[in-house]
Structures are given as C-alpha cells and as structure tokens.
Amino acid sequence: MAKGLLIDTVRCTGCRGCQSACKQWNLKPAVETSYNPSMTNPIETNAHTYVHVEFFEIPKPNGEISWHFVSKRCMHCIHPACVSVCPVGALQKLDNGRVVWEEGKCIGCRYCQNACPFDIPKFTWYDEDGNIDNWNKIAKCTMCWDRAETGNPTEEPACSKTCPPSAIFYGEREQLLSLAKNRIQQRPDKYYNHIYGENEAGGTQVMFLAGVSPLDIGFPEVENEPHPDFTWDFLSKIPYEIAGIAVFLAGTYYFRTMRLKAKGELTSGKGGTH
Numbered sequence: 001m002a003k004g005l006l007i008d009t010v011r012c013t014g015c016r017g018c019q020s021a022c023k024q025w026n027l028k029p030a031v032e033t034s035y036n037p038s039m040t041n042p043i044e045t046n047a048h049t050y051v052h053v054e055f056f057e058i059p060k061p062n063g064e065i066s067w068h069f070v071s072k073r074c075m076h077c078i079h080p081a082c083v084s085v086c087p088v089g090a091l092q093k094l095d096n097g098r099v100v101w102e103e104g105k106c107i108g109c110r111y112c113q114n115a116c117p118f119d120i121p122k123f124t125w126y127d128e129d130g131n132i133d134n135w136n137k138i139a140k141c142t143m144c145w146d147r148a149e150t151g152n153p154t155e156e157p158a159c160s161k162t163c164p165p166s167a168i169f170y171g172e173r174e175q176l177l178s179l180a181k182n183r184i185q186q187r188p189d190k191y192y193n194h195i196y197g198e199n200e201a202g203g204t205q206v207m208f209l210a211g212v213s214p215l216d217i218g219f220p221e222v223e224n225e226p227h228p229d230f231t232w233d234f235l236s237k238i239p240y241e242i243a244g245i246a247v248f249l250a251g252t253y254y255f256r257t258m259r260l261k262a263k264g265e266l267t268s269g270k271g272g273t274h
C-alpha cells in the first residue's frame with residue numbers, strides 16, 4: 001500500500017532532529033554553510049541534505065511575532081513529473097508510494113530538476129568527501145526506501161521515527177488525510193483550513209498541516225492537475241528537438257555505464273547508501 005508522511009507544522013518545535021536523523025541514516029556528510037539572517041540552515045536542501053527545516057517569523061494582527069517551522073523534503077508526488085521526464089529511467093515511483101532514484105543510471109541532464117514543481121532534486125556538485133564531483137548526479141529524499149524494503153530497523157523513515165513532539169506521522173495516505181481533516185475540524189482556531197499536498201500537483205504522499213496559509217511558509221502555489229500532463233503537453237510540441245536530445249542522452253548514458261562498469265562502480269541500489 002502507498003504510504004506517506006503527514007507533517008504537522010503546528011506541533012514542530014524546530015529542533016532539526018529530522019534533519020539530523022536523515023543525514024545520519026543516509027550517511028551524509030556535514031555541508032559548509034554561511035550565516036544568513038534566517039535561522040534556516042542550510043538555506044535549502046542539497047545533495048547531502050535531503051531534509052531541512054525552514055524557519056519563518058510571521059507577524060500576528062496584534063503585532064506579536066509567531067514562529068513557524070517547516071520540515072521540507074521531496075513530496076513523493078502521486079504522479080511525479082520528475083519520473084515522467086527522466087530520459088533514462090533513473091527515477092521511479094514505487095508501489096509503496098516512494099519516488100526513488102538510481103545513482104548509476106543518472107546522466108545528470110537535470111530534466112527532473114526543471115520539471116519538479118517543488119524544486120526538490122539537487123545536483124551533486126561535490127562528492128561526500130568534499131571533492132568536486134566529476135559526474136554530477138541528482139539526489140533527493142527517498143522516504144527511506146531501504147528501511148521499507150528490509151524493515152531494518154523499522155520500515156518507518158528516520159525523520160518521523162525521530163521527531164520528539166510527533167510532528168511527523170508515517171502511514172497510509174488515506175489514514176493521514178483523515179487524521180489531518182480531524183485535526184482541522186477539532187481545532188479550527190489552530191489550523192489553517194488547507195492540507196498542502198492533498199490536491200497539489202494531483203496529490204502527494206507527503207502532506208502538511210499549518211497554522212497559516214502554506215504560501216506564507218514558503219510553499220509554491222501549484223496547479224491541482226498532475227504535472228506530467230503539463231510536461232508532456234509541452235514536450236509534444238517540440239518532438240524533433242526532444243528526439244535529438246533523447247538520442248544524445250541515450251548515447252551519453254551508454255558511455256557513462258561503460259565507464260562505471262570499467263571502474264567497477266555501477267551500483268544496482270536505488271537512492272541512499274544503505
């Protein structure tokens with residue numbers, strides 16, 4: 001069954017436990033960051049930080065400031081635009097809801113980056129030792145696909161397992177939706193009446209509850225139609241160019257595969273290091 005996450009930003013305390021747990025599970029190194037006026041650090045997700053917590057200060061009508069913390073990651077769209085545009089099938093939607101990537105297949109064309117309505121796939125400019133990556137690839141959250149496959153230590157993703165105030169719930173999408181609706185109904189004074197991800201981009205496996213409009217906490221306004229429809233509508237208008245690019249990319253993929261095989265680096269594993 002397709003699982004997902006419900007992130008209740010009203011409960012989040014901004015401790016960044018999810019951010020750290022994600023890094024720890026995926027064996028990702030620290031990244032160098034610089035001071036910025038916001039508490040958000042790093043300022044956005046990157047190839048070595050799949051989950052990050054964004055901090056927002058929003059003025060209330062009485063002049064006081066309210067704090068909002070939002071743990072962001074891949075939305076694991078039901079109809080992922082990233083999967084639909086990848087010319088070599090490096091991205092895949094699994095039956096269990098997760099959208100995963102295969103490092104050995106990615107040719108670094110960045111089509112998925114351009115297609116994603118939530119600005120999620122990131123490029124590996126540097127490898128895990130901080131050296132310039134000679135063959136840049138895409139990386140992003142996989143909703144801990146490896147834990148789901150092995151059940152070790154549990155199928156639940158590291159972020160939701162860690163969250164101290166239980167602001168992140170893991171479960172079947174329908175259960176998460178009814179939990180979210182229940183919360184909005186019980187506490188309309190606390191929750192803004194919108195579940196972000198219920199319908200955006202045709203619906204996503206990762207959904208959010210908030211005390212303010214999602215637009216005030218950095219979420220983009222996206223159409224409710226599945227984005228692959230838009231993408232293919234656009235692509236179908238330039239068939240010759242795309243055909244040419246596809247031939248080029250297939251050739252690039254062939255030579256990259258040969259190169260990795262020669263170096264013994266080709267992995268069959270999907271995104272993540274476990």
Ligand code: SF4
Nearest residue numbers: 074075077080082116
């Ligand atoms: S949020 Fe972006 S990267 Fe994640 S599944 Fe959707 S389209 Fe793909």
Ligand code: SF4
Nearest residue numbers: 012015016017018163
């Ligand atoms: S672990 Fe939970 S409380 Fe801490 S930042 Fe992440 S979502 Fe918020």
